[in-house]
Amino acid sequence: MNTLVWIVLPYLCLAVFVAGHVWRWRHDQFGWTTHTSQLLESRLLRLGSPLFHLGAFGVIGGHAMGLLVPASVTERIGISEHVYHLTAVWGGTVTGLMLVVGLVLLIARRLVSGRVRRVTTTMDKVLYVALAAMVALGMTATVGTNLLGDGYDYRESVAVWFRGIFWFQPHTELMTGAPLVYQLHAIGGFLFLALWPFTRLVHVWSAPLAYLWRPYVVYRSRRGAPPAAQPTPAAVRDDARHPVSSGR
Amino acid sequence: MRIRAQVAMVMNLDKCIGCHTCSVTCKQTWTNREGTEYVWFNNVETKPGIGYPKHYEDQDRWHGGWKLDGKGRLVLRSGGRVKRLTRLFANPDLPSLDDYYEPATFDKDILVNAPAGLKDTPVKRPHSALTGEPMAVTWGANWEDSLGGAHEHAGADPNIARMPAEAAAKVKFEFEKTFMFHLPRICEHCLNPACVSACPSGAMYKRAEDGIVLVDQDKCRGWRMCVSACPYKKVYVNHATGKAEKCTLCFPRIEAGQPTICSETCVGRLRYLGIVFYDEDAVLAAASVPDERDLLDAQRAVFLDPNDPAVQQAARDAGMPQEWLDAARRSPVWRLISEYRIALPLHPEYRTLPMVWYVPPLSPVLDAVGAAGRDDTDADDVFHTIRDLRIPVEYLAELFTAGDADAAAGVLMKLAVMRSYMRMRTLDGTVAQELLDSIGMTAEQVEAMYRLLAIAKYDERYVIPKAYSKDAAALEAQAATQEGCSLDCEGGPGMSAEATVQSFHLVAGDEVRPGRPGLLSRRSDGRRGLTINPLRSRS
Numbered sequence: 001m002n003t004l005v006w007i008v009l010p011y012l013c014l015a016v017f018v019a020g021h022v023w024r025w026r027h028d029q030f031g032w033t034t035h036t037s038q039l040l041e042s043r044l045l046r047l048g049s050p051l052f053h054l055g056a057f058g059v060i061g062g063h064a065m066g067l068l069v070p071a072s073v074t075e076r077i078g079i080s081e082h083v084y085h086l087t088a089v090w091g092g093t094v095t096g097l098m099l100v101v102g103l104v105l106l107i108a109r110r111l112v113s114g115r116v117r118r119v120t121t122t123m124d125k126v127l128y129v130a131l132a133a134m135v136a137l138g139m140t141a142t143v144g145t146n147l148l149g150d151g152y153d154y155r156e157s158v159a160v161w162f163r164g165i166f167w168f169q170p171h172t173e174l175m176t177g178a179p180l181v182y183q184l185h186a187i188g189g190f191l192f193l194a195l196w197p198f199t200r201l202v203h204v205w206s207a208p209l210a211y212l213w214r215p216y217v218v219y220r221s222r223r224g225a226p227p228a229a230q231p232t233p234a235a236v237r238d239d240a241r242h243p244v245s246s247g248r
Numbered sequence: 249m250r251i252r253a254q255v256a257m258v259m260n261l262d263k264c265i266g267c268h269t270c271s272v273t274c275k276q277t278w279t280n281r282e283g284t285e286y287v288w289f290n291n292v293e294t295k296p297g298i299g300y301p302k303h304y305e306d307q308d309r310w311h312g313g314w315k316l317d318g319k320g321r322l323v324l325r326s327g328g329r330v331k332r333l334t335r336l337f338a339n340p341d342l343p344s345l346d347d348y349y350e351p352a353t354f355d356k357d358i359l360v361n362a363p364a365g366l367k368d369t370p371v372k373r374p375h376s377a378l379t380g381e382p383m384a385v386t387w388g389a390n391w392e393d394s395l396g397g398a399h400e401h402a403g404a405d406p407n408i409a410r411m412p413a414e415a416a417a418k419v420k421f422e423f424e425k426t427f428m429f430h431l432p433r434i435c436e437h438c439l440n441p442a443c444v445s446a447c448p449s450g451a452m453y454k455r456a457e458d459g460i461v462l463v464d465q466d467k468c469r470g471w472r473m474c475v476s477a478c479p480y481k482k483v484y485v486n487h488a489t490g491k492a493e494k495c496t497l498c499f500p501r502i503e504a505g506q507p508t509i510c511s512e513t514c515v516g517r518l519r520y521l522g523i524v525f526y527d528e529d530a531v532l533a534a535a536s537v538p539d540e541r542d543l544l545d546a547q548r549a550v551f552l553d554p555n556d557p558a559v560q561q562a563a564r565d566a567g568m569p570q571e572w573l574d575a576a577r578r579s580p581v582w583r584l585i586s587e588y589r590i591a592l593p594l595h596p597e598y599r600t601l602p603m604v605w606y607v608p609p610l611s612p613v614l615d616a617v618g619a620a621g622r623d624d625t626d627a628d629d630v631f632h633t634i635r636d637l638r639i640p641v642e643y644l645a646e647l648f649t650a651g652d653a654d655a656a657a658g659v660l661m662k663l664a665v666m667r668s669y670m671r672m673r674t675l676d677g678t679v680a681q682e683l684l685d686s687i688g689m690t691a692e693q694v695e696a697m698y699r700l701l702a703i704a705k706y707d708e709r710y711v712i713p714k715a716y717s718k719d720a721a722a723l724e725a726q727a728a729t730q731e732g733c734s735l736d737c738e739g740g741p742g743m744s745a746e747a748t749v750q751s752f753h754l755v756a757g758d759e760v761r762p763g764r765p766g767l768l769s770r771r772s773d774g775r776r777g778l779t780i781n782p783l784r785s786r787s
Binding site: 029030032033035038039046050118206208209211214219232 | 329338340381456485487490491506
């Protein structure tokens with residue numbers, strides 16, 4: 001059971017994440033879009049979308065810091081455990097709250113605006129449920145356990161297990177001892193990665209940074225062979241008038 | 249000098265009767281799909297009026313087009329590259345659907361399925377084409393048709409706001425005093441397109457061969473910066489596919505040497521299509537001239553004379569076939585813009601160097617002559633009206649010459665002279681040399697201009713060379729193996745293979761890729777099309 005959840009599932013999800021993106025990129029360029037609905041509803045989006053996205057950047061950055069950087073490294077560069085804890089908890093709480101408020105606004109506009117509701121696909125609904133669940137678990141862990149509760153040092157357990165996955169040395173015993181909310185958040189996180197390539201989240205990989213350097217006006221040559229010349233309406237008319245006498 | 253060819257259009261506004269045939273045939277060809285219900289690649293608006301979408305000409309509000317910064321450099325009015333990327337999450341300059349209009353449909357089934365013997369006549373009612381909910385129709389793409397509602401709305405026309413106060417005060421929207429004309433609009437296929445420049449993905453491009461501005465449907469990621477950057481608001485979001493779409497200048501027809509569908513079906517025969525040679529290296533400098541009123545001449549100077557042997561040689565060196573050189577020499581667009589100089593660009597002050605130009609309408613002036621008790625067949629009276637009344641010349645100047653009333657009046661003079669000259673020529677055979685001298689044109693020129701504008705033969709209106717390729721054999725081999733046109737996907741602009749073959753006369757047996765299933769973009773009700781419950785009433 002432990003092997004299944006803490007070894008097989010992560011690798012399976014990562015495989016789907018990679019293969020899914022390759023498949024989607026090759027076969028669904030037309031569907032690869034932010035799927036903007038600002039045209040249909042702008043009032044809630046103008047507040048919700050920036051909050052959600054900026055919050056998400058903070059949260060993703062926080063995860064990278066907490067999971068990828070070993071505690072020994074932060075200590076060696078002079079960041080004490082206490083300072084790290086304060087930064088992580090408060091940074092996580094603030095960006096997390098931005099994410100929550102943004103997500104609530106974005107979900108609300110899907111429900112409130114009939115126009116946006118109609119362009120909401122099944123995949124969007126799945127994505128919103130998954131996002132909400134992940135954010136709820138993450139906020140429970142950060143606010144519930146670390147800010148208000150006794151605290152839990154995930155850097156000695158969850159983070160080590162997570163990094164182990166990429167060295168092909170995952171230690172399941174590190175996760176079995178973690179609190180339930182951390183276990184669920186970790187499982188959910190990998191399932192979320194597996195869902196990623198099949199949702200509109202793929203637009204993340206198209207962040208248009210190249211725009212900063214390219215020339216303004218883009219010229220491109222026509223593809224393909226030119227179509228055959230067609231007779232003008234006048235020629236069609238004249239041919240109809242003189243079908244035989246033209247001698248052709 | 250880097251020579252390029254551009255397929256361009258001129259519309260003779262005097263002949264537009266506002267029948268909307270161009271809009272309807274365009275919509276049937278390109279935007280009769282889910283997601284583009286509100287989209288009109290071609291629309292006809294009545295001027296004065298606020299247009300479609302509402303107030304699109306008010307760039308203080310939408311920040312479309314280009315402007316010069318403090319140092320005289322050309323920058324997008326909506327800001328630089330970094331600023332644009334910070335606005336990806338929410339674009340503050342994007343028009344909402346209500347700035348266009350909520351498209352409506354009708355529950356016609358209630359008429360078709362009405363049982364016999366009803367006491368009351370069944371009535372079909374409007375439902376939103378987006379949500380299926382009952383709605384009241386309160387706006388549309390041509391809501392102000394022929395000044396409908398002008399007493400309420402037309403005062404908000406951004407062109408009137410920019411006019412001199414004295415002249416603007418004279419534009420009273422009382423029906424017996426006012427003037428009006430129709431303005432058909434398509435994408436301008438600009439030489440310096442703001443939409444292309446604002447596209448973060450690089451999905452929009454200007455075709456090197458013919459200058460047509462297109463959106464690569466596979467590369468568009470739905471950042472919607474093109475919509476707000478275009479000052480003419482001629483790029484649209486397809487809300488079903490999440491991609492930008494715009495007028496394609498019917499490129500499959502243009503490539504086959506045929507006019508666009510709006511031109512082909514134009515009842516008034518007011519559209520002209522032809523190619524213009526221009527110097528790509530001169531575009532930036534022309535768009536950057538300090539005085540807005542110099543933009544018209546600056547853009548004319550970018551065009552290259554197709555009769556100049558040096559230009560012809562440059563075109564040949566650039567790989568253009570002889571057919572294109574001949575077409576450029578015969579181009580009605582070149583003649584109207586540069587030879588007769590009676591065509592003017594729409595809003596040159598946006599600095600995009602638009603390539604759909606207009607012969608301004610003389611008819612509002614003639615109406616004013618009649619209203620003032622003068623003789624609208626007398627050139628002198630018409631001249632005086634043009635000079636004295638200033639209305640609607642000031643208004644036309646806001647539209648076509650960045651407010652330069654003299655430039656607009658000069659064009660109207662030419663049209664009035666042509667009218668008087670041809671009247672005398674036809675009635676008693678006299679050649680009114682003093683009239684010709686007043687506009688500095690020869691008799692041959694005026695008579696040729698008259699023939700092009702008034703007789704307007706099909707072959708003279710549309711001089712479109714067939715698409716060429718530098719290496720035709722290789723491209724044909726490529727065409728046989730490649731997937732086809734990227735517009736032909738499900739929900740995309742060219743989705744219907746059958747319609748494409750019919751509309752564009754593709755050769756029988758041509759490959760047109762069938763629609764791909766929109767696996768991840770299908771709506772939750774699993775259906776394409778609208779469900780209307782006729783029993784629900786408007787709340």
